[in-house]
Amino acid sequence: FHQACSPFIQTARCYARPVRRKRKEIPSHLDDLPPTMIKKDYANVPIIDSVDDVVKRLLSLEMASQKEKMKIKIQQLVEKVRRSPSDNGSFEVQVAILTAKIRTYEEHLQRHPKDKSNRRRMLMAIDRRRRLLAYLRRVRYDTFENTCKQLNIQYSAPPEYTRRITKRWLVKKAFCVKVFQEARKLKAPERLKRRREWQERARAAREEAARCEG
Secondary structure, eight states: OOOOOOHHHHHHHHTOOOOOOOOOOOOOTTTTSOTTSBOGGGTTOGGGGGSOHHHHHHTBGGGOOHHHHHHHHHHHHHHHHOSSTTOOSSHHHHHHHHHHHHHHHHHHHHHOTTOHHHHHHHHHHHHHHHHHHHHHHHHOHHHHHHHHHHHTOOOOOOOOOOOOOOHHHHHHHHHHHHHHHHHHHHHHHHHHHHHHHHHHHHHHHHHHHHHHHO
16 A cells, blocks of 8 residues: 655645746847947937946846837848938838838747737738838849848749639630630621732732832
8 A cells, every 4th residue: 555645745736837848049130239238219318428337237238128129120220221321211221120020020929929910910011021122123123132131131022923723713714715716706707808808909009009110
């Protein structure tokens, strides 16, 4: 017979929890930002260099939220592709902003794959970026190549339009072809008559030209 367990062990077994597996660390595109960098809202303050180290740490990215880090990341990507220092709305700048948002959505969905609302936002951002890149590729190809290179975007041209073949579509196509052939048969005598008239006119014109030359 097994020895009876103590009340303490029985209570511990009742309250035992299964060991949760550690989540894999997902690399972020914000990891390359140095933690000592000052936040965007305080970077241009004149007295930022003369403040205490504790204040600098509070205003640095080490204590910043993801939203504040995103501002810095978007600014870095925009600086790579903007046409001039005052350019804030060109197609290249819009592509850079959408790229930063898409990468953030991808990282979020790797941790929370069932978040459908953010997945929908990511797909909308991808579709808008694809349309902007398609316009740049069609109008300014050199700018398109530079934008893809600077932002590390792998662009693939959209496939040609393909229609799903169904039984209904095949029947409809066969019916349309049959109607077209019957219509051509009905119009064949009229086309033959017109062709003979054109041939007679051309023959008469050639004979008249030969008489004038003779």
